[in-house]
Amino acid sequence: MLKVKDIVKMGFKREKDGAGGMIDNMVKQMKASSGIIWNSFKELEESELETIRRDIPAPSFPIPFAKHFTASSSSLLEHDRSFFPWLDQQPPKSVVYVSFGSVAQVEEKHFMEMVHGLVDSKQLFLWVVRPGFVSGSTWLEPLPDGFPGERGRIVKWAPQQEVLGHEAIVAFWTHGGWNSTLESVCEGVPMICSPFWGDQPLDARYVSDVWKVGVYLENGWKREEITGAIRRVMTDEEMRERARVLKQKLDVSLMKGGSSYESVESLVAYVSSF
Template structure:
C-alpha cells in the first residue's frame, strides 16, 4: 500500500527540487528526493544540461532540463573545471537561472493534470531562487550540503575580513588561532580561498547565507549529536526551521554517480583482513601536480599498508590517469581504480581508514560507517571540515603541511593503529545509528520535515 504521508485532502503533493550540477551537490539532493518519494510525495527534478544525471536510474522522478546554453556560451569557456573556478560557474549559473527559472516554475505550477506543488527545494547556492519563489508565492526550502559549522563560518566572512584574516599579506602567522573560532587556525581560513577583495566567491557565499536565512527552511546533511553547539547557534540566528537528516543512512549515492563505477576490485578487498586497508579518494574535482601525485604514491607504499586508491582521470595535472607511476610501482598490496562505489567501500570490514579531501559528503559517509580519517583538504569548506573532524570530533588526523611522503606514511600508520581514534569513530557511528531509531533526533527530523512540507 502506498505511503499516504505526502497526500493531503485526497490529492498527492508534488515537490520540485533543483540541485547544483556538481557531484557533491547532486548526490545529497537525489538522496533527499528518494527519501521524500518514499514518504509519498511526487518528485520533479529541475537540472542543468551541464552534468546531467542518468535519468534512467530514476524512473519514478520527472526531470526537466534548463540552462541549456552551457557549455557553448563563451563566458564559460575559460573557467577551469576544478577548484575555485567552480564558484565562477556558480556565479554565472545564478545570473542565467534568474532569467530562466521563473518561466519554468510558472509552467510547473500551471499544469492542471499534475499534483499540487507544495514547495521548491534548491541547493542553497542557487541563491537567486529565493526571489523567484517569493514572486510566485512558492515556499522555498534549501539544502545545505556542508557541515553546520561551515555555514556559521561562512556567515562570519565579513567579520573575518574586517579583522584581517582574509588579507594574505597581513602579519598573522598561519599557525595562529582564530580568536572568533578557537578550533581554527589562520591557515584554515586562508585555505578556503576567500580573499580580502570582493570577487565571485565572496558574492556567491554572501548571497547564499542571506537567502538561506530568508528561506522557509534549511535541510542539512548531518545529525544533531555531531554538532549540538552549532545547531544551537543556527536555531538562535535563523528563524526558519532546520532539519538535520543523515542522507547516507537512508539511500546510497551510487545511482547518482556522474562517473562509471568500478567494482572489479571487490574480490581483492574481500580477501583483506579486517581494518587493514586504506581507502584513498580525493573527490570528483580536485587536482594535484605530478610531483605531489608521486609523493602520495610513495607515502602509501612506505606505510606498508594495503590500499585502494581512486585516481580519477584528470586528477593529475597534465597526465592521463596513472601515467606518472612506473610499471609495477604499486605491487600486490595496492589497487588503483578510476572510480568506486564509495559508500559500499567504506562499509566493507576490510577498510581501516579513509584518506579524503574532506569534502562533506565523503567526510559524512566515513562518519556513517565509523571509519577514521586522514584529512587532506584542498579548498572551500574542506579545510573547515578537516579541522572539525580532527580537532573537535577527533576522528581523524589532519595532514596540514602538504604532501610529504613521510608525513603521509606516518599519518596512515597512526590512524590504522590508534585505538583511541578508532573507538571515537565507532562511538560516533553508534550515536548516529541511535538517532535513526524511533524517537531519535534524526528520526524526528525526517518526520518533522514531512509534516512541515505537507502543511505548506
C-alpha cells in the same frame, strides 16, 4: 579552533563576484527560506546547529543524507567494481581507502609523494585515481613500474559508501569534502584529511581537533608525514573507538524516537502543512 592557514586555504574572499559573495547570498537566501535541510545529524554538530537556529529563524531539519540514499546513484562517473573480489579477501580492518573527490587536481611531484607515502607505510590500500587527477596526465602515466603491486589496487571510480562500509576498510584518506566526511562518520571509519579549498580545511579541522577521529595533514604532500599519518590511524585504538562511538550515535539517531528519525518526521509534517 581554526588556524590562519586554514582560512587562507579555504580561499573565500569578500569580492562581490567571488566565493565570499556567493556565501553572503546563500546566507541571505537561507534567512528568507521557509525551512532548511542540513546534511548532518544533531549529535554531530549540536552546538553549531543551535547557533544557526538563533541566527536564522527558518525551521532546521538535520538529516544525514548518506543513510537515506546512495550518493553513487547520482554519480556522473562509472563505478569500477572489479576490485571487490580482492577487497573481500583482505583481513578485517586492514585496507586504507584513498579518494579525493570528483574535482581536485594535484601536480605530478605531489602525486609521487603520495605514491611513496603509501609504499613506505607498507599497508594495503585501495586508491581511486580519477582520470585528470594528476595535472598534465590522462590517468596513471607517472606511476613507477610495478606499482601498486599486490599490496594495492587503483581504480578510476568506486561506490564510496559501499567501500567505506566494507569490513576490510580501516581508514579513509580523503580531501575532506563534507559528503565524504559524513559518509566516513556514518561508517565509523577514521580519516586522514588532505584538504584543498572551500569547506574542506574546516571539515579537516573538525575531524582532527573537535571529533578527534582522524589526522589533518597540514603541511601538504610529504611522504614521511603521509606514512606517519597512515600508521597512526592504523594503530590508534582511542581514535578508532571515537569513530565507532560517533557511528553508534548516528545509528541511534535513526531509530524511532531518535533525533534524525524525528527530524524526518517533522519535515514531512511541515511540508504537509502547506
